[in-house]
Amino acid sequence: MHSRVSEREDPATQGAPDGVLAAVRWAIARDLSIAFRSRTELGVTLTFYVIVVTLFPLSIAPERSLLAAIGPGVIWVAALLASLLSLSRLFAADCADGTLEQIAMSPFPLPALVSGKIAAHWLSTGLPVVLVAPLTGLQYGLDAQSLTVLVASLLIGTPVLSLIGAIGAALTLGVRGGGGLLALLVLPLQVPVLIFGAGAVDAAQAGLSASANLSLLGAALALAVVAAPFAAASAVRVALD
Amino acid sequence: MASRWFRFAAPSSFYPLAGKLVPPTAMAAAALAAIGLYVGFRVAPTDAQQGEVYRIIFIHVPAAWMSMFLYVVMAAWSAAALGFNTRLSAMMAQAIAPTGALMAFIALWTGALWGRPTWGTYWVWDARMTSELLLLFLFLGVIALRQAIDDARRADRACALLALVGVVNVPIIYFSVHWWNTLHQGASIRAGGATIETTMLVGMLLMTLAFWCYAIAVILVRVRAIIMERERSATWIAAQLPAQATS
Numbered sequence: 001m002h003s004r005v006s007e008r009e010d011p012a013t014q015g016a017p018d019g020v021l022a023a024v025r026w027a028i029a030r031d032l033s034i035a036f037r038s039r040t041e042l043g044v045t046l047t048f049y050v051i052v053v054t055l056f057p058l059s060i061a062p063e064r065s066l067l068a069a070i071g072p073g074v075i076w077v078a079a080l081l082a083s084l085l086s087l088s089r090l091f092a093a094d095c096a097d098g099t100l101e102q103i104a105m106s107p108f109p110l111p112a113l114v115s116g117k118i119a120a121h122w123l124s125t126g127l128p129v130v131l132v133a134p135l136t137g138l139q140y141g142l143d144a145q146s147l148t149v150l151v152a153s154l155l156i157g158t159p160v161l162s163l164i165g166a167i168g169a170a171l172t173l174g175v176r177g178g179g180g181l182l183a184l185l186v187l188p189l190q191v192p193v194l195i196f197g198a199g200a201v202d203a204a205q206a207g208l209s210a211s212a213n214l215s216l217l218g219a220a221l222a223l224a225v226v227a228a229p230f231a232a233a234s235a236v237r238v239a240l241d
Numbered sequence: 242m243a244s245r246w247f248r249f250a251a252p253s254s255f256y257p258l259a260g261k262l263v264p265p266t267a268m269a270a271a272a273l274a275a276i277g278l279y280v281g282f283r284v285a286p287t288d289a290q291q292g293e294v295y296r297i298i299f300i301h302v303p304a305a306w307m308s309m310f311l312y313v314v315m316a317a318w319s320a321a322a323l324g325f326n327t328r329l330s331a332m333m334a335q336a337i338a339p340t341g342a343l344m345a346f347i348a349l350w351t352g353a354l355w356g357r358p359t360w361g362t363y364w365v366w367d368a369r370m371t372s373e374l375l376l377l378f379l380f381l382g383v384i385a386l387r388q389a390i391d392d393a394r395r396a397d398r399a400c401a402l403l404a405l406v407g408v409v410n411v412p413i414i415y416f417s418v419h420w421w422n423t424l425h426q427g428a429s430i431r432a433g434g435a436t437i438e439t440t441m442l443v444g445m446l447l448m449t450l451a452f453w454c455y456a457i458a459v460i461l462v463r464v465r466a467i468i469m470e471r472e473r474s475a476t477w478i479a480a481q482l483p484a485q486a487t488s
Contacts, residue, residue: 189406
C-alpha cells in the first residue's frame with residue numbers, strides 16, 4: 001500500500017461536514033492536502049503541458065508567423081491533454097484503498113463530494129496550467145491582447161475539462177485499458193470546449209471581439225457545473241456496485 | 242392494454258417476438274433496397290451540376306440519417322434502462338451501438354468518395370463531416386466501454402450513462418463545429434439545386450426505408466444473440482434451444 005494512505009483522515013470523524021457546501025469544502029480540502037503532499041504529481045502534469053507545447057515548434061518550424069497562427073490551438077490541445085493525463089487518478093487511488101466506498105456511503109450527497117473532488121482536481125492541475133499559459137503563449141509570439149484572452153479562455157474552459165473528464169474517470173474506474181479508453185470517451189465530448197477556447201484566442205488575434213466565444217465557454221461551464229457532478233456521482237455508484 | 246406491451250420487456254417473451262420480426266423486416270429491407278437502388282441508378286436523371294457522381298447520395302444520406310437517429314434511439318433505450326432498470330432496454334442499447342457505428346462509418350466513407358470528384362479532395366473540415374466523425378467516436382466509445390467491463394450489469398449502466406451524457410453533447414458538438422467551421426473557412430460548396438427531382442426524392446425515401454428495415458432486422462438478430470448469451474442459465478432458454486435446432 002502507498003504510504004499516504006495512513007495519513008488520510010477518516011471522513012466519519014475528522015471535521016464531519018454538515019450540509020452540501022460543507023461537503024464540497026471538505027472534499028476540496030482533503031484532495032488538495034493529498035495533492036500537496038505528493039507535489040511530484042502536480043509537477044509532472046505541469047511539465048507535461050510545457051513539453052507538449054515545446055514539441056510543436058520542434059516538429060513544425062520555428063517561424064514566427066506560423067507559430068502565432070498555431071499557438072492558440074497548440075496551447076489548448078496541450079491543456080486538454082494535461083487535464084486528461086491527471087484525470088485517471090481522480091478517483092483511482094480512492095477506489096483502490098476503499099476510501100471511495102466510504103465517501104459514497106457517507107450521509108452527505110455524493111454529487112457534492114464529487115464536485116469537491118473535481119474542484120480540487122482543477123485547482124491542482126488546471127489552475128497551474130492557466131498560470132503558466134501566458135509564458136508558453138509568449139513562446140508562440142502571442143501579443144498582450146491575445147495573452148489576456150488566452151488566460152481568460154483557459155480560466156473558464158479548463159474547469160469544464162475537469163467536469164466532463166470526471167464522468168469519464170468514474171466510468172472507467174478499475175476497467176481494462178483505462179487510460180486509452182478514458183481518452184476515447186472524454187475527448188469527443190470536450191471538443192466544443194477546445195473549439196470555443198482556441199476560437200476566442202483566434203478572434204483576439206484577428207482583432208475581433210472574443211466575447212462570443214468566451215460567452216459560449218461560460219455557458220458550457222454553467223451547464224457542466226450543474227450537470228456533470230450528478231452524472232459523475234452516478235458513474236461512481238455504477239463503478240462501486 | 243399497457244401490461245400487454247410491458248410483457249415484452251421481459252427477455253423471455255421478447256426473444257420469440259424478435260425472432261418472428263426478423264424475417265419480414267429483413268425481406269422488406271432487401272426488397273426496398275432493390276427498388277430504391279433501381280430508382281436511384283436507372284430511373285433518376287443525371288444531375289445537371291454533378292453528373293453521375295451524385296448517385297452516391299442514395300446510400301450516403303440514409304446512412305448519415307440513420308447514424309444520428311440510432312444514437313438518439315440508443316440514448317432513449319439507455320434512459321429506459323436507467324429509469325426502469327429493465328435489462329432488455331440495456332440489451333437493445335448494446336445491440337444498436339455497432340449498427341450506429343457502421344452507419345456513421347458508411348456515411349463518412351461514401352462522403353469521402355463523393356468529395357473526391359466533387360470537391361477535389363477526400364476530406365474537408367466541413368461541419369457536417371466533422372460532427373459525423375465525432376459521432377462515430379461517440380459510438381466507438383460506447384462499444385469500447387462495453388468491451389472493457391466484464392460484469393454485464395455494470396457495463397449496462399455505465400454505457401447507458403455514457404450514451405446519455407453523449408446525447409446531451411451531440412447538439413453542442415454539432416453547433417460548436419458548425420460555428421467553428423463558419424469562423425475558419427467560408428461556406429463549403431454545397432450541392433446547389435433548390436429543387437430536387439421527384440424520382441431522386443423517391444429513390445432516397447426508398448433507400449431510407451430500406452436502411453430502417455435493415456437496421457431493425459440486424460439489431461433484432463443481435464439482441465437475440467445478446468439475450469441468448471446473458472440468459473443462458475435461464476430455464477426458458479433451454480426450452481427455446483431444441484425448437485431452434487429443429488426449425
